[in-house]
Amino acid sequence: MRITIPLLLALGLAACADEPTEEERAAAVAEVKAHQTPPPEQLEPGAIRYREIEEYDLYGAGCSFAPAGGGVAAVALAMAETGHFLRDGEMETLAADKGSAELPYLARSKYDGTAYSMTLEIEEDAGEEVAAEVSDFPATLTISNANDQVVYRKSGIAQCGV
Numbered sequence: 001m002r003i004t005i006p007l008l009l010a011l012g013l014a015a016c017a018d019e020p021t022e023e024e025r026a027a028a029v030a031e032v033k034a035h036q037t038p039p040p041e042q043l044e045p046g047a048i049r050y051r052e053i054e055e056y057d058l059y060g061a062g063c064s065f066a067p068a069g070g071g072v073a074a075v076a077l078a079m080a081e082t083g084h085f086l087r088d089g090e091m092e093t094l095a096a097d098k099g100s101a102e103l104p105y106l107a108r109s110k111y112d113g114t115a116y117s118m119t120l121e122i123e124e125d126a127g128e129e130v131a132a133e134v135s136d137f138p139a140t141l142t143i144s145n146a147n148d149q150v151v152y153r154k155s156g157i158a159q160c161g162v
Contacts, residue, residue, distance in 0.1 A: 040149035046086035047073035061105040065141045067156040083111030104160040122158045134161030
């Protein structure tokens, strides 16, 4: 009986309270969703070397991205049909977003997959030819997870060519 009286009192008070506004409901829903999304992992893509290029048959025109200060090893490839990066030693392959901007040598600026998406932004006006049909461009690579959380973002050089 002691529990019933406070419970009835609480229910009675709740019934007298004003209904929440749409803004209050939206804020409550946003707060619940924010607490349901885990924090993003911090991704460090592995170097894509000739061994991976051979194994996955990654030959052809496109752009490779190497972060500044990370040596000359590429950590991502942007090609006409697919984009690639290594995660924990496993090759992640993404589909080119054909609606995104076309970069030099048939690369695209956006690539999508089920677990990740990748965006390569290059400064085309600042490109410098380094060999026959090969140019370097200042660039930024962003990789996001399925929750659209950025897990990797670095500036560096995109080398584009055949």
